[in-house]
Amino acid sequence: MAKNKSDEFTADEMELADIAKALSHPARIKILKILSSRNVCMCGDIVALLPLAQATVSQHLKELKRVGLIEGEIEGPKVCYCLNNSKMEKAKDSLIKLFKKVCC
Amino acid sequence: MAKNKSDEFTADEMELADIAKALSHPARIKILKILSSRNVCMCGDIVALLPLAQATVSQHLKELKRVGLIEGEIEGPKVCYCLNNSKMEKAKDSLIKLFKKVCC
């Protein structure tokens, strides 16, 4: 039978899965779109545009921050969010690389 | 404050999130790679190449089938899996469209 289960997943595979996870909720997709439509955006604006409670939006923002796709900068009592364009580009490249490797 | 929370997520946003969800586990990324390396693959081969139990791999295959990225065809007692290339391409296009819209 000789199963070779010793090989775990590669760092690349785990990283890509992590990026995909960050994109795996419609609210987070929408947040990225909102942030792109203005090049800077208060947290409250995002909350107002999503059908979710403020605490929930904050969690989604945290997840996007965790993988580095967005950044938040404190501005007085408000927080100004923006896309991390270089990280976005890296994410896109990683995904395209996978598709290229796999099929297209 | 005039929050407009009436707008839910679009079908596009939900579909894209769903695709991302299917890609959000390293085992599923690896399964896609395995299926691309041979253009056809028995379920047992995939199990042998992953550090996971057969039942778990079967669940991951089910998730990939759910979104249509792969297909399984019964061949006697075995099941022959393969990529759904057109669906893969659609998934890639949807992702690229998002990145293009958002930043790059």
Next chain:
DNA sequence: TCCTTTAATCGTATATTTACGATGAACGAT
């Protein structure tokens, strides 16, 4: 017919995700 192989499904345990109200911390304005 019975046995083996193959892979899905069941049952189940645990972890993670998602969601929300409540609370707290930081700041500006009064």
Next chain:
DNA sequence: ATCGTTCATCGTAAATATACGATTAAAGGA
């Protein structure tokens, strides 16, 4: 100093995801 605003975090409930052993169904071969 106090108040209102803003947003993160806490606490928590419910749903979903992940993992595995055991069982089942389907097929081929003895």
